[in-house]
Amino acid sequence: MSSSLNRNAIEMAIARARRERTQIELLDGQEPGLRFRAGERSAGWSLLARLHNGKRSRIKLGAWPKMGIADARRAARTMRVKIDAGTDPNTDKREAARAAAAEARNRRTLAEVLDVYDGLVLVQHRRGEGTRRALDGRKGLLTSLKDRVPASITRAELSDLVKKHARWAPISANRKLAYASAFFNWCIHEGIVETNPAQNIRKPARENVRERFHSLAELREIWAAAGTLGYRVVQLMRHLIEAQDSLWMDANQIVDNEFQSCQADAGRR
Numbered sequence: 226m227s228s229s230l231n232r233n234a235i236e237m238a239i240a241r242a243r244r245e246r247t248q249i250e251l252l253d254g255q256e257p258g259l260r261f262r263a264g265e266r267s268a269g270w271s272l273l274a275r276l277h278n279g280k281r282s283r284i285k286l287g288a289w290p291k292m293g294i295a296d297a298r299r300a301a302r303t304m305r306v307k308i309d310a311g312t313d314p315n316t317d318k319r320e321a322a323r324a325a326a327a328e329a330r331n332r333r334t335l336a337e338v339l340d341v342y343d344g345l346v347l348v349q350h351r352r353g354e355g356t357r358r359a360l361d362g363r364k365g366l367l368t369s370l371k372d373r374v375p376a377s378i379t380r381a382e383l384s385d386l387v388k389k390h391a392r393w394a395p396i397s398a399n400r401k402l403a404y405a406s407a408f409f410n411w412c413i414h415e416g417i418v419e420t421n422p423a424q425n426i427r428k429p430a431r432e433n434v435r436e437r438f439h440s441l442a443e444l445r446e447i448w449a450a451a452g453t454l455g456y457r458v459v460q461l462m463r464h465l466i467e468a469q470d471s472l473w474m475d476a477n478q479i480v481d482n483e484f485q486s487c488q489a490d491a492g493r494r
Contacts, residue, residue, distance in 0.1 A: 230254075230261060230294055238263045239289075259301045261289070270297040272304050277311050284314045335378070336361065336371040338417060342408055359401045360408060366390060366401035375412055380422045387429055395430030402426060 230253045238249045242263040253259040258273045260283075270286040286292065286300040304314055339361055347353030361367045366386055370378055383405065391398035406423035413421060439447070451459050 232294070235261060235263070235268075235289065235294075239268050242268070253298070256298045256301045258305070259297060261297075263289075270300070272301045274305060274308050276308060276313055282313070282315055332374065333417075334371065335367060335373050335375050338375055338412065339367075339371075339408070342411055346411060356404050359397075359404050364390075366398075366405055375409070376418045378422050380424070380426065383422045384426050387426060391429030396432060399428045399430055399432065402428060 230251055234251060238251055238261070241247075242249045243265055246265050248262065248264045250263075251261040253261070260271045260273055262269060262271060267288065269288040270292055272284045272286055273281065274284065275281050284304055286297055286304065292300065307314055339357070343353070343357050347356055350356065359365055361371055366383075369386070370382075387398055387402050390401060402423060406421060406426075409418060409421040409423050412418045451461075
């Protein structure tokens with residue numbers, strides 16, 4: 226349907242589209258390519274034009290009634306000038322939307338970004354809750370920075386925080402620094418920050434490397450002895466022993482077999 230559009234024709238098209246639950250499109254005879262489309266829930270303007278690459282494209286101009294007839298015709302003429310200059314308005318809109326989304330991400334506070342990190346990464350870790358507390362809990366390394374934008378955090382101030390925490394818990398400060406470094410590396414991958422402020426910060430404390438671990442025979446004796454002290458002690462010792470499982474070289478299957486044997490011995494005692 227092509228004619229010089231007026232308000233009466235538009236309102237009739239909207240009423241019919243809602244009544245018949247269909248979509249109706251009106252062509253403006255005054256401005257080439259200008260279309261008014263009415264649907265069951267919305268109505269608005271668009272321009273149908275051919276781009277420089279030969280493809281036909283529909284470009285949204287605005288919604289009715291916020292954009293009136295005269296405004297739609299001016300918008301169509303402005304858009305056609307851009308198309309004649311070789312641009313694709315739809316591509317420009319998509320790029321602008323991506324840029325706005327990136328800017329919005331960069332405006333999020335550290336606490337908000339940590340919530341996302343928690344939901345995507347830490348939730349998959351067995352000790353994820355403890356890691357989150359170490360980052361921004363009551364005694365977390367990043368707690369004082371929660372209201373800051375991650376990109377604004379500098380290496381110098383993070384280094385000062387590590388030193389401050391190391392005064393009363395040096396080994397814990399080592400762990401918190403490692404957690405913070407992993408978090409900021411994730412932020413780099415997500416495009417939230419460009420650099421990791423925790424990178425190259427030295428651990429505040431030297432950790433002693435354990436020279437030996439309990440042998441399987443010793444663990445067997447501990448397991449059996451714990452069985453005489455009640456259910457809760459048995460469970461505690463089982464978790465402590467299993468925590469060392471990953472530290473034994475090529476011994477996982479042997480450990481499993483020994484645990485089963487120990488459980489059988491504890492049950493008989």
